[in-house]
Every structure is written in structure tokens, then in C-alpha cells.
Amino acid sequence: MTIAHRFDYERPDSLSGVVSALARYGGKARVLAGGTDLIGWVREDVLAPEALIDLKALDELNMLHCADGVLQIGALVTFNQLLESDAVRRDFPLVFEMAGRVASNGVRNRATMAGNICSAVPCNDSGPVLLVYEATLQIAGPNGTRDLSALEWFLGPRKTALQSDEVLTGITLKKPAGRHGGCWLKLGRYKGEDLAQASTAILMLENGETRIAFGSVAPVPLRAPAMEALLKGRTADAALIAQAQSMLPELIAPITDVRASREYRLHMVGVMLERGLPAAAERLNGNGPDYGTTLI
Amino acid sequence: MKTHTITFRLNGETCTLDVEANELLLDVLRDKVGVKSPKAGCERGDCGSCTILLEGKSVRSCLILAVEVDEQEITTVEGLSRDGLSPLQQAFLNHSSFQCGFCAPGMVLSVTELLGKNPHPAKEEIQEAIAGNLCRCTGYQPIIDAVLELTKK
Numbered sequence: 001m002t003i004a005h006r007f008d009y010e011r012p013d014s015l016s017g018v019v020s021a022l023a024r025y026g027g028k029a030r031v032l033a034g035g036t037d038l039i040g041w042v043r044e045d046v047l048a049p050e051a052l053i054d055l056k057a058l059d060e061l062n063m064l065h066c067a068d069g070v071l072q073i074g075a076l077v078t079f080n081q082l083l084e085s086d087a088v089r090r091d092f093p094l095v096f097e098m099a100g101r102v103a104s105n106g107v108r109n110r111a112t113m114a115g116n117i118c119s120a121v122p123c124n125d126s127g128p129v130l131l132v133y134e135a136t137l138q139i140a141g142p143n144g145t146r147d148l149s150a151l152e153w154f155l156g157p158r159k160t161a162l163q164s165d166e167v168l169t170g171i172t173l174k175k176p177a178g179r180h181g182g183c184w185l186k187l188g189r190y191k192g193e194d195l196a197q198a199s200t201a202i203l204m205l206e207n208g209e210t211r212i213a214f215g216s217v218a219p220v221p222l223r224a225p226a227m228e229a230l231l232k233g234r235t236a237d238a239a240l241i242a243q244a245q246s247m248l249p250e251l252i253a254p255i256t257d258v259r260a261s262r263e264y265r266l267h268m269v270g271v272m273l274e275r276g277l278p279a280a281a282e283r284l285n286g287n288g289p290d291y292g293t294t295l296i
Numbered sequence: 297m298k299t300h301t302i303t304f305r306l307n308g309e310t311c312t313l314d315v316e317a318n319e320l321l322l323d324v325l326r327d328k329v330g331v332k333s334p335k336a337g338c339e340r341g342d343c344g345s346c347t348i349l350l351e352g353k354s355v356r357s358c359l360i361l362a363v364e365v366d367e368q369e370i371t372t373v374e375g376l377s378r379d380g381l382s383p384l385q386q387a388f389l390n391h392s393s394f395q396c397g398f399c400a401p402g403m404v405l406s407v408t409e410l411l412g413k414n415p416h417p418a419k420e421e422i423q424e425a426i427a428g429n430l431c432r433c434t435g436y437q438p439i440i441d442a443v444l445e446l447t448k449k
Binding site: 002003004005006007008009032035036039040043044052054056080103104105106107109110191192193 | 297298300316317318319320323339340341342344347353354355356359360361363364406409423424425427428429
């Protein structure tokens with residue numbers, strides 16, 4: 001069935017062309033990359049844009065590049081490109097773990113990380129990982145380009161700091177200084193493709209810092225500074241993990257929906273800490289389960 | 297809203313047609329071009345029955361606008377079997393891997409993509425490759441068995 005809603009389609013061959021097209025439609029156009037969320041939403045009348053502005057003629061946005069510990073992810077880079085990159089696997093193992101658990105192979109061939117955070121549904125997988133790596137986002141708009149920390153990106157369900165006349169062009173991650181280890185835990189209803197019922201990203205650094213972010217348990221993916229302060233410089237033994245778990249009701253606000261109950265999500269995030277913190281500590285020390293091993 | 301003229305390669309042949317922006321690739325392939333192997337199942341990317349190979353990669357044709365594939369290369373099951381069944385299709389046939397057949401084109405294409413990258417996949421790798429292709433008849437076992445037997449060293 002053809003999409004009932006009618007809209008224009010443009011595929012500019014320059015970034016300035018994209019920005020001017022967005023301006024021309026006065027905020028009523030949407031940027032199209034992989035389309036795995038966007039096309040479904042337009043089809044189901046969740047969105048009714050006047051135009052879709054396709055980025056796919058911009059080869060420079062299809063760049064995945066790692067040099068001097070800085071990873072550049074262009075807005076057209078798909079999850080499968082991330083999954084297949086040696087540099088990602090070596091230096092940003094949480095991105096590798098996360099990318100491998102997004103939807104299914106046929107969706108990962110098309111879906112982009114940039115699109116994932118622009119969709120900004122509460123259960124998006126990229127968010128928690130970008131929060132613990134403290135990624136920088138590149139944005140282009142009518143007044144030029146600007147950088148924004150991923151920590152300032154998510155404002156609410158499907159709401160981001162991106163203005164309607166702006167386009168997210170890329171994501172930059174800096175490899176942590178020194179040794180680092182971590183894990184990405186995603187709970188789904190079964191081991192095939194699914195949206196997260198709850199997710200946790202943990203990144204431990206050589207300097208004793210532990211960064212933690214949660215997904216699917218609040219309106220936006222969120223870091224947990226209070227828990228990070230508790231864990232800083234300490235070994236996550238059973239007593240400390242129990243203390244961290246006891247903070248969860250204050251830190252996260254899961255809801256009951258078709259995929260899980262509030263109580264189940266809350267409980268399972270506790271289980272993720274129990275399994276994830278020791279695994280992250282082992283990986284920091286160069287052992288522990290291989291990246292990509294399912295911990296939950 | 298204007299009409300877009302697109303040209304793409306479909307199973308080795310050049311296809312030129314006029315589409316509007318709101319036409320989905322799946323519908324255009326089935327209704328305008330007459331290629332019926334991609335199926336409309338969930339029509340939201342979850343079931344894999346609309347799978348095609350776009351530039352050699354399995355994608356969901358229900359989540360792609362026809363206008364997006366201008367100048368690209370598409371393969372469907374019709375293209376794989378132009379000169380008879382592919383070895384993979386023959387293996388599926390030998391194992392009675394499908395009953396109703398609705399998921400079959402998607403399964404064939406997803407595994408075809410996998411075998412292009414990985415000629416001897418482990419069972420878990422086959423499962424991962426078809427995790428997004430839902431079968432409601434056979435329970436997957438005869439599908440996986442066929443691939444394992446075809447690709448064993």
C-alpha cells in the first residue's frame with residue numbers, strides 16, 4: 001500500500017543544499033538517512049512532513065574514520081558498518097557490542113546511528129553508549145555548524161536539541177585515555193531482534209572512573225552521576241553492587257508497557273549491574289568475557 | 297508533488313519508471329514491475345518477508361521509498377534463479393524447509409547474503425542472519441539444517 005500521506009522528496013548533492021531545503025520548508029521537512037524509523041512513522045501517520053530531504057547523495061556523510069584515537073561516524077554510517085569496523089571493535093568495544101544487538105541484520109544494513117539518536121525513542125540503543133563515551137555531535141544549520149555534547153542531546157521521548165532547520169551530520173567519539181573496559185547489556189524478550197526492555201552501558205577507565213548510563217527506563221537515556229560517584233575508585237564487590245542497586249529507584253523511572261512492567265525493568269537493571277560491573281572490571285584488566293558475549 | 301523518473305537494475309535488467317515520492321519500493325516492485333517474491337507481511341520492518349538485496353545487502357523493501365533506489369542494483373529471488381535453482385534453494389527444497397512459503401524469499405536472500413561473506417557459517421551465525429526473518433510454519437530447524445548441510449566443510 002502506498003503511503004497515504006503525500007510529501008515531496010529531495011536529494012540534494014551538497015550539505016548547503018540540505019540546509020537550504022530545510023529552510024525552504026520552514027521546519028516542516030524531515031531529514032532522511034536509512035529510513036527504518038522514519039518511513040514507518042510517515043506511513044503510520046506518526047509524522048506528516050511536507051518533504052523528506054534525503055542525505056544519501058552526500059558521500060562525505062558516509063565516512064567512518066578512526067585516527068589518533070578519534071572516531072568519526074558520518075550521519076549515513078549504518079550499524080553494520082560499525083559492527084564490521086576493526087577500529088570500532090578495538091577502541092570502542094561498547095559501540096561494537098551495541099551495534100550487534102540493534103534490530104536484525106536486514107535493518108542494520110540500512111539503519112544509521114545518527115538516525116537512531118534523531119528518532120530518540122526512549123529505548124534507543126545508541127544513546128547510553130554515546131553518553132558514557134561522552135560523544136560530540138556535529139550539527140549543521142542556517143547559521144553554520146555547531147558541536148554539541150551527547151549529554152545535552154536528549155530532551156524527551158522523540159525530542160532532541162536538534163532544531164527543525166538543522167541536520168545532524170556526524171558523531172565523534174574520543175578513545176578514553178589509558179586502559180578501559182566496559183559492557184553493553186540489553187534486555188529483550190528473546191534473543192533475536194527486539195527493542196530494549198531495559199539497557200545499561202558501563203565504561204570503566206584506568207583512572208578509577210566508572211561511567212554508567214541507562215536506556216529504556218526513563219523518558220531519555222540517562223547517565224547516573226550519583227552512582228558513578230559511589231563507584232569511583234572502588235572495587236565493585238557484592239556489598240558495593242548492592243549499594244548501587246539500592247540507588248536505582250531514585251535514579252531511573254521505568255514505565256509499564258507492552259514490552260515489560262515497571263517492576264521487571266527495575267529489577268533487571270539491578271541484575272545488569274550485578275553482571276555488568278564485574279565483567280567491566282575484568283575487561284578493564286584485560287580479561288573477562290569476549291566483547292559481544294551476551295551477559296544478560 | 298512531482299513525479300520522479302527512476303532507473304535501477306533489477307535482476308540484471310535495467311528498469312525505468314515514474315514514481316511518486318510516497319510510493320514504497322515493495323509496492324512498486326510487486327504492483328508496477330510485477331516481481332512478486334518480496335511479500336508484504338508486517339510492513340514495518342520486523343518480519344523480513346519483504347527482504348530484497350540492494351547493492352548486495354539485505355534490506356527491508358517496505359521501509360524504503362522507490363525514489364531512493366535510483367541508479368542502484370536490486371536482486372530478488374527471481375534474479376537468483378534465472379538459470380535454475382541456486383544451490384541454496386536446492387538445499388532448502390531437499391530439506392522441505394518451507395511449508396507455506398511466505399517467508400521463503402526473505403530467508404533465501406538473507407542466507408545468500410550471509411554465504412557471500414561467510415561460506416561456512418556456524419549454526420549461531422545462521423541464526424543471527426535470519427533472526428529478522430520470521431517463519432510461522434516450520435520452527436526454523438529445517439531451514440538451519442539445510443544451510444548447515446550445504447555449507448559443511
